[in-house]
Amino acid sequence: MPYYLTHKNVYKVVNYFIMKNSIKILFILIITISYFSCHNSDTNDDTVNIDPLEYYEALNVSYGSDSDQKFDLYLPANRSVETKIMILIHGGGWTSGDKSDMNDFKDYILQNLPDIAVVNMNYRLADDITQPYPMQINDITTVVDYLKNKQDDYVISDEIGFIGASAGAHLSLLWSYAFDTYEQTKMVCSIVGPTNFTDPAYLDTTDPVLQEILDTYGVDASIEFLEEVSPYHQLTVNAPPTILFYGGEDPLIPTSQGIFLRDKLVELGVVHQFTLYPDEGHGWIGLNLLDTTIKLHTFIDTHLE
Template structure:
């Protein structure tokens, strides 16, 4: 009788153990962050390179519909850091509290590493990481992009040509290059403009320049796009903005365009306030 009792006690513990193991692995529910509280994590690694890291900011009271805004810094594809996007991050955290934020670094180009497709691949890896962990973080797979300068170019290019799952709800370009076949680049002796073009390396064929140009990759299914440019920008010809605007209009893609005639490669004061108000409204409308 004692042996039988011992057998049933052991059987109970085995069943309980199996049951607990089953519960803990079911949809990963035992390993999910509390969606009611805010969560921040810095320098999350998504690759082997030291630049392949991002910061994550999750809002409180999030759910499976919470969308993520990805911030992509500028720096001519060769320099820059996610800290350069802290003003955008801080604004979204305090004024648009329903969104998750990813502020990412990406591998920087040098003599041995061209920016394309390396940096586009980094964005894809981050997007895949978020999708793989959306249950853990309690977020949706819907995205928005805000990029500045080279980061704006990468944001547009990924959204137009590499968003195979149609995850992007909106994309913002602040002074981003859009068309490397623009005569303002190709026929200009300005060394600053030539440096922008030369960054992409030895393949300067028209086919390659079109491949890396959002202007040539955009289609009628592109996500809503908002563009901001300065009329006195020494790095980005005005036509990079106006031609992109016209192409979006031709394709009937929802878009907004603002040109600040007296601004250069960035601005402060009332024009920055204008950018902030317009971007805020655009995000709330389309995400």
């Protein structure tokens, strides 16, 4: 998975996991992080009268009764009702992963896009008993509603963006295209996210890895159900600006997942940007990582700030 440039060329490479089977993803992360003044840990976030002139941080804010229903909140100093929110959605094949996997994205935004609030969320994980849909979509809705209800306390806008990685990218796209009732989403980013479970690359596959992905999200499901949970089939002319990044040698996400969605975005006239790195897999570093950094930063600047 891509991550971004650091300040004054000081950076390090870090690994984190976003899919099952411990797939390593490399990121570039700034070594020196600004020291922030306000920090709350493991809180229900009942705080009121937060000073909008000061930076505010609350970790593990509960938004439901399940232990996975928590998010980390980062509010910039000098914010106003115009301050937009970036929501980060981790990967992990819908059955694993943690919001900490997205800390590199969070750190980059806080350091380089300091006028944006950040929410880094966990969601309930699927297992043999509990299916990912609609549970995980419902969790995103609950977080968005929570933020909307806390607008006055936080002093923020109700306009949001999404950055999702792999399974988190799928959830980000699906929610933005099909469940954003009030059209709050101003941009959505998919980094190697599944988009269409009716793609022959999945339905006709004999590859056990691809079959495992499809089984997780709808074993023996009808085509109607697979369309319902596929961002490709939920895309309309009203979709928010969308930026997509894919690797041509990705063993988990067929290239067609990005290309077909790009073609439909073109057909419907939705603002978008698509990048395919032909020789990359389920993550990349080096010059392609730099390219991703620049493009995503610019896209956020244009559509969210």
